[in-house]
Amino acid sequence: MAHALAPPRVVNIADLRRLARRRLPRVVFDYVDGGADGEVTLRENCRIFDEVAFRPRNAVAGAAVNLGTTVLGTPLALPVVLAPVGSSRLIHPRGEAVAAHAAGAAGTAYALSTLSGCTLEEVKAASSGPVWYQLYLVGGRDVARAAIDRARAAGFSALVVTIDTPVAGLRERDLRNGTAALTSRRLWSMLPFLPQFLARPRWLAGFLSDGGLMCFPNVVLPGVGPMAYADVGVALEQSAVAWADLRWIRDAWHGPVVIKGVLSADDARRAVDEGAAAVVVSNHGGRQLDGVLPTLRALPDVVAAVGGRAEVLLDGGIRRGGDVVKALCLGARAVLVGRAYAYGLGAGGGEGVARAIEILRNDVARTLKLLGCSAVAELDRSYVQVPTDW
């Protein structure tokens, strides 16, 4: 492990966040760190874990704990998957491939966003583990179908359909930072960013050596080519997914479909009825509709509604291994993490992602031992106490 990422400098995910803040220009750090509107849900996603208390069984712990699980029929070395994080290539050169590599090396899965800077094929080649493709319908059905075909041919093992983004959330920090001007690609509109870029010379050198502002090589527009970075907001709004789309998406994919962005029993049942192999209880990390339930609070209802007919995953607010364990106790088969590893990517590239995973893995192992539980597969509600109105 690189010295800069070892204790005492980096003990937890918050330390990686602090380093990322120091290494990234403000416009990039805020893109990763920020949420929608008043950031209420962003904060609540994290805070809600404090409402759940552990109930350990002491004096029973054995020497070894088993962190392995199976998600969508694939064994994973730990119950933590890397969530789709769009534009990771802005955070670090070839960010998506770098993160996928770290996930594979740790024995877990990586989910690639439609809105990524690395190609599907490059990301698959970078990882020795399973890779999933997260689908937005940007560019329309034919463009999405072409990406689905590429994902299948490249060997992606699951398709993640995100249903909470009919329009991009209002990220106030991005508006204040003038992020839209940055994406305009006109030199003069980039000038105001020069001071913050020059203040982060290591990031700037990486950005320039990686070809400057990325495009979206997996969104190939007919007669145009890869979609330019500038088009995202409008493109998302023109391509909202509906339940009716699940039919053709499933027919085009022929593999397991994961529905990401479920927060209610009704949507969970609908997703299962439409053939989802798994649902992700997610509010997009508080980046879409602000004021929705924090995900851990929505989890029990979704687990009950799904009733074992599909796998239930959760993301949002996971910053410690203890959070992972609480989600598993309440019925999630595994969790996804977004910012936890994105901070690592900003703090130290692939080594930073590996360090983020290592922190969470060590936390989960230690928490299991302290709980007196020998395997993540054995976690259940008896290991936690939740508020009486849950």
Ligand SMILES: Cc1cc2nc3c(=O)[nH]c(=O)nc-3n(C[C@H](O)[C@H](O)[C@H](O)COP(=O)(O)O)c2cc1C
């Ligand atoms: C910078 C950033 C970009 C994201 N881009 C996408 C995306 O392109 N597609 C998607 O489905 N979710 C996206 N998400 C949401 C994550 O997949 C995940 O739901 C969220 O980060 C979980 O919350 P956490 O960051 O607290 O772990 C993004 C999240 C972040 C932080």
